[in-house]
Every structure is written in C-alpha cells, then in structure tokens.
Amino acid sequence: xxxxxxxxxxxxxxxxxxxxxxxxxxxxxxxxxxxxxxxxxxxxxxxxxxxxxxxxxxxxxxxxxxxxxxxxxxxxxxxxxxxxxxxxxxxxxxxxxxxxxxxxxxxxxxxxxxxxxxxxxxxxxxxxxxxxxxxxxxxxxxxxxxxxxxxxxxxxxxxxxxxxxxxxxxxxxxxxxxxxxxxxxxxxxxxxxxxxxxxxxxxxxxxxxxxxxxxxxxxxxxxxxxxxxxxxxxxxxxxxxxxxxxxxxxxxxxxxxxxxxxxxxxxxxxxxxxxxxxxxxxxxxxxxxxxxxxxxxxxxxxxxxxxxxxxxx
Amino acid sequence: xxxxxxxxxxxxxxxxxxxxxxxxxxxxxxxxxxxxxxxxxxxxxxxxxxxxxxxxxxxxxxxxxxxxxxxxxxxxxxxxxxxxxxxxxxxxxxxxxxxxxxxxxxxxxxxxxxxxxxxxxxxxxxxxxxxxxxxxxxxxxxxxxxxxxxxxxxxxxxxxxxxxxxxxxxxxxxxxxxxxxxxxxxxxxxxxxxxxxxxxxxxxxxxxxxxxxxxxxxxxxxxxxxxxxxxxxxxxxxxxxxxxxxxxxxxxxxxxxxxxxxxxxxxxxxxxxxxxxxxxxxxxxxxxxxxxxxxxxxxxxxxxxxxxxxxxxxxxxxxxxxxxxxxxxxxxxxxxxxxx
Numbered sequence: 102x103x104x105x106x107x108x109x110x111x112x113x114x115x116x117x118x119x120x121x122x123x124x125x126x127x128x129x130x131x132x133x134x135x136x137x138x139x140x141x142x143x144x145x146x147x148x149x150x151x152x153x154x155x156x157x158x159x160x161x162x163x164x165x166x167x168x169x170x171x172x173x174x175x176x177x178x179x180x181x182x183x184x185x186x187x188x189x190x191x192x193x194x195x196x197x198x199x200x201x202x203x204x205x206x207x208x209x210x211x212x213x214x215x216x217x218x219x220x221x222x223x224x225x226x227x228x229x230x231x232x233x234x235x236x237x238x239x240x241x242x243x244x245x246x247x248x249x250x251x252x253x254x255x256x257x258x259x260x261x262x263x264x265x266x267x268x269x270x271x272x273x274x275x276x277x278x279x280x281x282x283x284x285x286x287x288x289x290x291x292x293x294x295x296x297x298x299x300x301x302x303x304x305x306x307x308x309x310x311x312x313x314x315x316x317x318x319x320x321x322x323x324x325x326x327x328x329x330x331x332x333x334x335x336x337x338x339x340x341x342x343x344x345x346x347x348x349x350x351x352x353x354x355x356x357x358x359x360x361x362x363x364x365x366x367x368x369x370x371x372x373x374x375x376x377x378x379x380x381x382x383x384x385x386x387x388x389x390x391x392x393x394x395x396x397x398x399x400x401x402x403x404x405x406x407x408x409x410x411x412x413x414x
Numbered sequence: 415x416x417x418x419x420x421x422x423x424x425x426x427x428x429x430x431x432x433x434x435x436x437x438x439x440x441x442x443x444x445x446x447x448x449x450x451x452x453x454x455x456x457x458x459x460x461x462x463x464x465x466x467x468x469x470x471x472x473x474x475x476x477x478x479x480x481x482x483x484x485x486x487x488x489x490x491x492x493x494x495x496x497x498x499x500x501x502x503x504x505x506x507x508x509x510x511x512x513x514x515x516x517x518x519x520x521x522x523x524x525x526x527x528x529x530x531x532x533x534x535x536x537x538x539x540x541x542x543x544x545x546x547x548x549x550x551x552x553x554x555x556x557x558x559x560x561x562x563x564x565x566x567x568x569x570x571x572x573x574x575x576x577x578x579x580x581x582x583x584x585x586x587x588x589x590x591x592x593x594x595x596x597x598x599x600x601x602x603x604x605x606x607x608x609x610x611x612x613x614x615x616x617x618x619x620x621x622x623x624x625x626x627x628x629x630x631x632x633x634x635x636x637x638x639x640x641x642x643x644x645x646x647x648x649x650x651x652x653x654x655x656x657x658x659x660x661x662x663x664x665x666x667x668x669x670x671x672x673x674x675x676x677x678x679x680x681x682x683x684x685x686x687x688x689x690x691x692x693x694x695x696x697x698x699x700x701x702x703x704x705x706x707x708x709x710x711x712x713x714x715x716x717x718x719x720x721x722x723x724x725x726x727x728x729x730x731x732x733x734x735x736x737x738x739x740x741x742x743x744x745x746x747x748x749x750x751x752x753x754x
Binding site for chain 1: 488588589591592595596597598599600601602603604605607608680684687688691692693694703706710713714717720721724727728731732734735736739
C-alpha cells in the first residue's frame with residue numbers, strides 16, 4: 102500500500118514537471134485561442150490551483166477511480182485505459198504463457214543434455230534471443246512472414262469489417278496475434294530457459310530425487326513430479342516480476358503491429374503530448390504489477406507447501 | 415511485497431520469515447548461479463539470469479581467469495566484437511568524415527551494389543555504413559554513461575541502506591521497491607517525453623530506471639559484509655562510516671556489481687535503441703534505433719535499412735552479454751564450488 106501511494110505521488114510530480122499543459126496543446130492545435138479562453142479552460146480543468154490543492158484533488162479523484170480527463174480524446178482517462186486493457190492483457194498474457202512453455206521446455210532439454218552439444222547450442226541460441234531488440238525482431242518477422250511469405254498479417258488486431266463469429270473469429274484473431282506474441286516473448290523465453298536449466302540441474306542432484314529413483318519411480322514421473330516442480334518456483338518468481346517488463350515492452354511491440362492496447366495508447370499519448378493519459382497508464386500498469394506480485398505469492402503457497410498462508414502477504 | 419529474487423552471490427530468502435524459496439532445496443543450495451540483470455529495454459526490475467557455466471571446477475585467481483577465457487571461446491568472441499565496435503565508434507569521425515545525416519548519394523542503393531556505399535543508402539540517400547559507424551559511438555556512449563550513473567546512484571543508496579540498516583534501510587528499501595514496481599520502459603518513455611531528448615537526458619533517464627537493480631544487489635552485499643570481522647576491526651579502530659563504506663566494504667562488494675554493470679550496458683543500449691526507434695531519441699545524432707525507425711516505412715521494398723542497424727545492435731548486446739557470462743564465471747567461484 103505505501104508502495105502504491107509512493108507511485109501515485111511520483112506520477113503526480115512528473116505530471117507537474119511536464120512542459121506545458123493540455124490546454125497549451127489544445128490551444129496550439131486550435132490555432133485561435135485567446136488568453137481569456139485558455140484561462141477559462143484551465144479553471145475548468147482545475148489547472149490554475151496551487152500544487153498541493155491539485156495533489157489533493159488528484160488523490161481524492163483516484164480514490165473514486167478517476168484518473169482525470171483527457172482534453173485531447175475528450176474522454177475520462179479511466180475510460181480510455183479500460184477500453185484498451187483487454188487487448189493488452191490478451192497480448193501480454195499470451196506472450197507470458199508462450200514464454201513459460203517454450204522457455205521451460207528448452208530449459209528441460211538443456212538440463213537433460215547438460216554439457217553436450219545440444220546444451221551448448223541452445224545456450225548460445227537463448228543468449229541471442231536475449232540480445233535481440235524486440236522491435237527489430239518484430240520488423241524482421243513482418244518482412245519474412247507478411248511481406249515475403251504472405252502467411253500472416255503485418256498489423257492490426259483482427260480483419261476489419263470481418264463478420265466472422267465463433268471459431269472463425271477466434272482463428273482470425275489468433276492469426277493477428279502470432280507475430281506480436283512471438284516478438285514480445287523471445288526475450289523472456291531466453292530468461293526462463295536459462296533459469297529452468299539451472300534449477301533443474303540443481304534439483305536433479307538433490308537427495309529427494311535419488312530417493313524417488315530408489316523408490317523405483319519412473320524417470321518421467323521423477324521429471325514431472327519432482328524436478329520440474331522445483332524448477333517452476335524460481336521461474337514463477339521472476340515471471341511475476343516480468344509483468345511490468347512486458348507492459349513496457351508492449352509499448353514498442355503494439356506500436357509496430359498497430360495493436361490497440363495500452364502500449365499503443367502510451368505511444369499516442371506521447372506523440373500528442375497528453376501527459377494525463379501517459380501518467381494514467383504509468384499508474385495503472387504499476388498497479389497491475391502490484392497485483393501480479395500478489396498473485397505470484399499465492400501461486401507460491403500452492404507450489405511450495407512450506408510457504409505458509411500467513412506470511413505470503 | 416515484491417518477491418526477492420535469488421542472486422548468485424547472496425542467498426536472499428524469498429519471504430521475510432526467512433523461508434527458503436525453493437521446494438525441498440536446502441538453503442545452502444539456493445544460490446543458483448545467476449546474475450541479476452536489469453531488464454534490457456523492454457523490461458523489468460531485476461531478473462536473475464542464470465549463467466551457464468561452460469565447464470567444471472577450475473583453479474583459483476588470475477590463473478582461473480585465464481583458463482576461463484581460454485575454455486570459453488564465446489567470451490573471447492564477445493570481447494573482440496566489443497573492442498571492434500568501440501574502435502569503430504571512436505574513429506567514426508576519421509573513417510567516415512562528414513555528417514552521417516548528410517545526403518551523399520542516390521536513395522535506395524541496395525547493399526553490395528555500389529562499391530562507394532558498401533551497405534547501401536537509405537530513403538534520403540544517406541550512407542548506411544557511415545550511419546552505423548557513427549551510431550556505434552552514440553550507443554556505447556549512452557550505454558556507458560547511463561550505466562556509470564546508475565551504478566553511482568544504485569551503489570550509493572544500496573550501500574547506505576545495507577550499511578546503516580534500521581529506519582534508513584526501511585525508508586530506502588521502500589524507495590527501491592517503488593522504483594522497481596514502476597514498469598521500466600513506460601517510466602522511461604514518460605521521463606524522455608517530459609525532458610527534451612538528448613544523449614545526456616537519455617542517459618540520465620535510463621539511469622533513473624535501472625538504479626534499483628544495483629541498489630538491491632549493493633544493499634544485500636553491504637548487509638552481509640558489514641558483519642564480517644575486518645569491518646568490526648575497522649570500526650573498533652575508529653574509522654568513520656564513509657571510510658568504512660568506501661575503502662573497507664566496497665572493494666569486497668565489487669565483483670557482483672561488475673558483472674551487473676556489463677549487463678547494464680547491454681540493457682541501456684537496448685533501451686536507447688527502442689526509444690530512438692520510436693522517435694524519442696536525440697534528433698541531432700544518428701543512432702541505430704533511429705535508423706531502424708526511419709527505415710520502417712520502407713520495410714516492404716527496402717528492408718535492409720532496418721535489418722543492418724538492428725544487426726549491429728544485436729552483435730553489440732550479444733558481445734556484452736557473453737562478457738557478462740564470462741565475468742560471472744571468473745568473479746563468482748562460489749557458483750562452482752557449491753554445485754559440485
């Protein structure tokens with residue numbers, strides 16, 4: 102909770118530092134604003150009040166779930182953000198799931214072949230994934246799969262004017278999701294692969310695995326019930342922390358693919374100098390990170406019976 | 415509560431109660447060989463990326479360092495690429511005199527089709543090779559200065575928090591947590607949008623979003639080292655706090671910070687490139703990101719304009735990460751001794 106308050110205050114301070122206010126932008130665009138007209142608009146948006154009064158107004162608005170008014174979109178910021186949240190959650194969720202599955206899978210293969218050629222090659226590959234800029238790989242995937250091969254659409258979140266329903270609509274959506282999801286997840290695949298590899302190698306040497314083997318359990322059962330479960334813990338810890346990173350990454354990815362989520366809204370807000378919206382997004386995504394961390398704690402208490410409910414706050 | 419991540423150097427309990435974070439793994443086995451990485455570009459607070467040791471146990475000290483390099487040709491390759499990039503960036507004004515943003519030839523010359531412009535020209539007829547060479551300097555400059563500043567802020571705050579403990583630690587830890595919760599890249603975009611983008615403001619903004627990773631690492635190191643006998647001895651000799659922090663504890667806390675620094679440079683370069691790609695970079699210098707950004711419109715017909723600068727970014731970042739891995743192996747013998 103103090104963390105959330107700290108973030109709110111930082112957002113507010115940044116908003117104060119922002120050069121010019123929304124009224125300046127609007128007046129500049131209208132091209133015919135008078136000084137009186139601008140003063141009137143400032144009074145209407147409360148921009149002429151002392152800083153502390155504005156902070157108080159900001160806080161009390163927040164309590165009511167109100168992030169302010171975007172003069173540019175002529176819409177409440179909360180509304181703007183809520184409209185974009187589902188698309189963002191779909192994209193980041195898909196990327197996270199893909200990264201976890203592929204990453205842990207690669208990590209398991211590397212752990213099983215520790216020190217051999219497969220392990221070495223995959224290690225280098227994961228380091229390459231880790232070093233590639235996401236926006237660049239996004240563009241290169243477009244070149245290959247959209248322009249050269251023509252298999253997948255290069256942008257958007259669904260066929261415009263499509264009247265498909267049910268399974269057809271879902272498939273259409275999936276086609277648009279493939280490239281952005283891959284671009285966003287490569288970096289995290291690399292992290293999870295390396296992390297899973299190390300934890301699994303470590304778990305394999307533990308006494309409880311030897312015990313399981315001595316009990317005559319099948320290798321498959323040992324792998325899934327004992328080794329993998331141990332590898333999942335460190336991976337889920339970092340995966341929770343990656344929610345913030347993925348939201349950040351989606352700013353670039355959504356801009357490239359024209360995906361109508363929060364990231365693209367952030368880009369539009371920067372370009373339109375709409376700081377109310379921009380800081381609303383910062384605040385909202387920070388809250389999502391806090392929620393994600395809480396979820397990871399819950400997940401931990403499920404995966405690790407020793408983590409009690411009382412201290413899993 | 416942010417879950418503490420497991421670092422290689424310090425087994426940090428995942429829960430305040432001191433519960434070990436892994437199921438059925440004793441605490442002693444917890445330090446998975448990992449380096450704390452500030453999430454490049456598109457990313458997060460601290461991610462421990464496990465290092466992949468390429469060989470078994472080895473001798474100590476300088477000998478081991480040499481042996482590691484020899485056994486790890488990838489690190490050698492990384493070092494070579496990095497030195498090459500640094501030289502290109504440093505001597506770009508001599509190798510490619512003139513403004514890299516100047517129009518020098520026909521637009522849309524494909525790479526390899528004109529000897530005068532081996533990597534071709536962009537949509538305005540600017541030489542790509544010259545742009546990439548000058549961009550190397552910009553990228554490395556931003557990477558190094560952002561990392562230096564991030565290290566100073568992070569080590570400063572982390573050292574004070576870890577050394578003094580008590581309420582100082584409580585307040586500073588809260589501050590670290592707040593900055594780690596803010597999504598890195600979103601915060602970065604906000605900062606750059608508010609400040610006028612230039613090489614200096616970009617570096618400062620990147621440092622502002624990356625210092626918490628260093629601070630957490632430094633705090634953990636200082637917390638454990640301050641209990642060591644030699645620090646007690648220094649204290650009983652009446653050394654001041656400043657002297658103990660700087661000349662007694664800091665040198666011992668340095669190895670993990672050095673590993674982190676190499677990876678921070680990599681992530682700073684990625685962040686800078688992503689910002690300039692979106693048009694939020696310094697408009698007065700040529701940067702790899704901005705080259706990709708301006709080539710994006712012509713992706714359909716002239717994709718080489720995006721591909722080439724991106725390849726330069728990838729090579730440089732890969733080189734830094736390979737060096738980070740090798741440093742981790744050299745500076746962190748514990749990860750080997752513990753595991754075998």
